[in-house]
Amino acid sequence: MLKNTTNSYGWIAIVIHWLSALMVIGLFALGYWMLTLGYYDSWYRLGPWWHKSFGITLLALTVIRLLWKFFNATPKPLGTHFDQVGARVGHALIYALLLVTMVSGYLISTADGRGISVFDWFEIPALITSIPQQEDIAGAVHWYTALALVILAAGHALAALKHHFVNKDSTLTRMLVAKRNQSNND
Ligand code: HEM
Numbered sequence: 347m348l349k350n351t352t353n354s355y356g357w358i359a360i361v362i363h364w365l366s367a368l369m370v371i372g373l374f375a376l377g378y379w380m381l382t383l384g385y386y387d388s389w390y391r392l393g394p395w396w397h398k399s400f401g402i403t404l405l406a407l408t409v410i411r412l413l414w415k416f417f418n419a420t421p422k423p424l425g426t427h428f429d430q431v432g433a434r435v436g437h438a439l440i441y442a443l444l445l446v447t448m449v450s451g452y453l454i455s456t457a458d459g460r461g462i463s464v465f466d467w468f469e470i471p472a473l474i475t476s477i478p479q480q481e482d483i484a485g486a487v488h489w490y491t492a493l494a495l496v497i498l499a500a501g502h503a504l505a506a507l508k509h510h511f512v513n514k515d516s517t518l519t520r521m522l523v524a525k526r527n528q529s530n531n532d
């Protein structure tokens with residue numbers, strides 16, 4: 347029940363999905379709120395510290411998620427041919443936006459040559475610092491991709507709810523609980 351089968355999600359994919367969803371929403375809200383803070387605000391330094399620490403955690407989780415996906419079955423999307431193509435394209439876009447948002451966040455943070463402290467536990471070094479106007483360009487990319495990501499994720503959540511309440515299929519429930527599968531037991 348840890349692994350996926352061709353028609354059900356296992357616990358590993360389910361737990362990573364919901365942890366990622368929470369972190370994406372939290373990071374967006376925190377990032378947006380950070381913009382409103384002034385220099386003398388006590389959260390002026392603390393906000394980015396949490397944002398970057400969780401951002402790097404999400405990046406690591408997403409790499410593990412993609413490796414897991416690569417070595418595992420992906421359940422076939424349910425519904426019409428249109429639904430299935432939409433789900434595949436939509437999920438691929440979400441993964442791409444996640445990666446570009448996180449890499450651009452890394453490039454903003456390390457543009458001045460300083461590494462990123464992750465929960466004051468260890469530091470990620472600055473590897474690329476030579477892109478012209480790196481902080482500004484990465485900052486613009488970060489904002490637009492983060493915005494596109496949350497809009498797409500909201501559409502994605504609506505699609506899941508439509509499957510549940512209108513089509514009445516198992517799309518949503520199979521992302522909530524792992525079920526033992528008849529055709530593929532593991
Ligand atoms: C920021 C929030 C979210 C992100 C980034 C996200 C991302 C993803 C991704 C990448 C997949 C594809 C998994 C795979 O590789 O097979 C997926 C699947 C899924 N997500 Fe989300 N998700 C988010 C929020 C939500 C919410 C709020 C819901 C429910 C209301 C939801 C319901 C589902 C369901 C049901 C699937 C399985 C789809 C299927 O079986 O075809 N997600 N999600």
Ligand code: HEM
Pocket residue numbers: 370373374375376377378380381394397398399400401402404405444447448449450451452453454455462485488489492495
């Ligand atoms: C999916 C994950 C992420 C989301 C949704 C997200 C979202 C946001 C948002 C909405 C902002 C405010 C708007 C802006 O100035 O761009 C922001 C700012 C920022 N983010 Fe992220 N972020 C994510 C991951 C990361 C990561 C991994 C890092 C670095 C390790 C990071 C570093 C930053 C920095 C340094 C800022 C301040 C930028 C500035 O003041 O111009 N973010 N983020």
